[in-house]
Amino acid sequence: MANAPDVVLSDLQIALMRVLWLRGECSTAEVAEVLAQERGIKHTTVATMLTRLEKRGVVALRRDARQVYYVARVSESEVRRSMVSELLGSLFGGDAKALVSHLVDEAEIAPGDLEKLRKKLARGGREHE
Numbered sequence: 001m002a003n004a005p006d007v008v009l010s011d012l013q014i015a016l017m018r019v020l021w022l023r024g025e026c027s028t029a030e031v032a033e034v035l036a037q038e039r040g041i042k043h044t045t046v047a048t049m050l051t052r053l054e055k056r057g058v059v060a061l062r063r064d065a066r067q068v069y070y071v072a073r074v075s076e077s078e079v080r081r082s083m084v085s086e087l088l089g090s091l092f093g094g095d096a097k098a099l100v101s102h103l104v105d106e107a108e109i110a111p112g113d114l115e116k117l118r119k120k121l122a123r124g125g126r127e128h129e
Helices: 011-023 028-039 043-055 076-092 096-105 111-122
Strands: 059-064 067-072
Touching (some): 011 043, 011 076
């Protein structure tokens, strides 16, 4: 996957990318079919979004006759990391403790998950669960 430190996507772009992350290479029609069922999105909108994401380097395209296929060039974890970093910087002034405190205070983290988080922090956050 490409190095993508500044990939921030909209909700709809993430939905589109999830199709590619789950299925791998897909035609525009295949992505449009999934998003039409899930969100009522039209084929032309999906085609436009894919073209824009390709120009940004987020997806790559391959042409086969008249059919165009797309594949993700960035992983879900790269996008997640980039978007959390953006949120951390813009909303919490780079203070990770403030972000975690907010999540705990707002009950975004279930009580049972707090113990898992403590253990992960004790290990230095090295293991991916």
